[in-house]
Amino acid sequence: MSAAVATTSTSDSTPAALETGYNFAYLDDQTKRMIRRAILKGIAIPGYQVPFASREMPMPYGWGTGGVQVTASVIGPSDVLKVIDQGSDDTTNAVSIRKFFARTAGVATTTRTRAATVIQTRHRIPEEPLAEGQVLVYQVPIPEPLRFLEPRETETRTLHALAEYGLMHVKLYEDIARHGHIAKTYAYPVEVAGRYVMDPSPTPKFDNPKMEMSPALQLFGAGREQRIYAVPPYTRVRSLDFEDHPFTVQRFAEPCALCAGTGVYLDEVILDDRGGRMFVCSDSDHCEERRAAGHRGTMLADGTVDGETTDA
Amino acid sequence: MREGALIEARGLTKLYGGHVGCTDVSFEIFPGEVLAIVGESGSGKSTLLSVLSTEMEPTAGSVSYRMRDGSVESLFDLDEARRRVLMRTDWGFIRQDARQGLRMRVSAGGNVGERLMAIGERHYGRIRATAEDWLSRVEIDVGRIDDRPTTFSGGMRQRLQIARNLVTHPRLVLMDEPTSGLDVSVQARLLDLIRGLVAELGLAVVIVTHDLAVARLLSHRIMVMRQGRVIETGLTDQVLDDPREPYTQLLVSSVLAA
């Protein structure tokens, strides 16, 4: 990976000491080669799920074992790693994985999207547009978009091989029939490069348009299901829909309560037992950067709000 | 292949190891013709249907099919992609167990619409309108369009299977004991519906049944199978009213009034 300006981590104030006795980034070289071959194949066939021999990792399934193996196989000593969990850099999962690579690979870590060369993510794409040279590694629980409709693996593989994707639309049809609109709000299926239908992992569909023609390389790892797939830079990624029910993303009525950001994905935060709540940026780094730049939401402790301040 | 024939089987044989599924079965079907295959369980009729539906490859023999563009293709020489397209557009398969022929976790409308979506229909409103039309044609209350087949009776499930299969206007429909396991009154209604649709749409049908009354009501021609072989064949009423083979005479005499 290309070297970027290594910034010191902003949340982990002291870099963890490098563990001795482990190979660089934990995995042995043969395993990395095997995974890199799977990644290369995935890049060559965008959206196609490549089977790989997933290893036992020192963390339970469901905690990103697939993403970690992909990251371990692509990261180099000069890379700068960012890890997010639902947009946040400071949840247990994100902190653990960041520490894991700091201790086993000695790489620099960051929370800044722009500063990272490798970003491992669980269920979000950063708000900050990604750039060429960046790698986004998704943690994927269930890679097969057809799984809930067709339990047989032999059959789903045939459906992919023959591009028989009517079933995927059956799922969307069911949504409209039941809810009046396509109610699927995350893991919303996409067609990659006009060929394979892919599950973008449980990211909110809000993030789907960010995948389209992204300059960054997007890699997907499912540890338990032993699948790797990829979207190379500048690839068409189209969300499935109907002519009379076109794909749309979520819209939020209010701006972020902390940074007054709009056009971003917001999380609802419950404040008390009396129905009090606020909506804040899911992407914590984005929110912090905006606040550092002087933007103020209605609920920010200092009380001034964007629009009321003279510098807005 | 004979001029005008839709499908022609020649010398179809299926062996399971040393065990015979069916041996040297030949027939042809013309558009609009209903062929009944009768026999007891183990007679090879279900094996034959599995081969015809291309679920199993025959040990020997061939099946030719006249495509919509008039060209004749050998079914087992088609690549899987074309075969599957053929199966879900120009062919239908009504199964004995509706749970195998339907998606039980998908609504009735979704079940009917699946084939349309599979061939590229991407307009929800049109898919739904077509599904409503087909539900009413198979006498399912359109108000049940969003219900899952798990909430349907046995007869309704079979009718839904029919709608799901006929929505792409196939020319050939395979039926495997479509009425067995249903109450007699439900059976009668279903047979009547099938009879009407077959005549109205000019479908060619291969129906496997052990019930001679079903064969009598639906089919023009009949093939009697025993121990994997076709032992008697002809006009349905001729074979049932003037059976020649000892086994056919036994079959006919074993039912009350076929």
Place this chain on the structure above:
Amino acid sequence: MTDPLVSLETVSKTFTLHLREGTRLEVVADVSFDVHPGECVVLGGPSGAGKSSLLKMIYGNYRCDAGAIRVRDADGGVVDVARAAPREVMRLRRTTMGYVSQFLRVIPRVGARDVVAAEGREGGLEPDAADARARELLALLNLPERLWELPPATFSGGEQQRVNIARGLIAPRSVLLLDEPTASLDAANRAVVIELIRQKREAGCALLGIFHDADVRDAVATRVVDVTRFRARPAA
């Protein structure tokens, strides 16, 4: 004289009952006769003489062991029913050859008028013409109009029989096989059937029938063929 529409030549039939130790029942042997357009040939002879079997053989319902059964279709082509492929016999039944018995094979849930009209359409009538002719025939045969839309399954025997006659006569087929169509009809309806048969004759149809009732037979028959003269001798 014109070419016959139906021609039987040395026709023989034997039933082999495999479930009765292979007992052989010889039904008819060496039957030869013709039916010309405009004729109504009545088969004579006691019951058991093989009259019904002969009709069924001509219709292709029973197989024919030996001889030829030639039927001329609307296009002038001749089909030997004894040897024709099932598909040919089906075509002949659709275009040329009708069969009227006294028993209606009941189709559930289809109304009487449509039972009749459907057969007219099958025989080549346009849907509107078939419907009009169905109404005409049912009215002629005195079937109460309130029954027309009801499925005949619930009708009395006589009512079902009249639906069946209407069904058997609606299509413009040139060969009609009549197996006791008037049995157990009352006098008024018998007269209607006699008149309908006369009309068919005048239209140039070839009719071949079995009529137990001497009155009807005398009224419709142009010729009687005694089946007993073909009757097989018991095997020695």
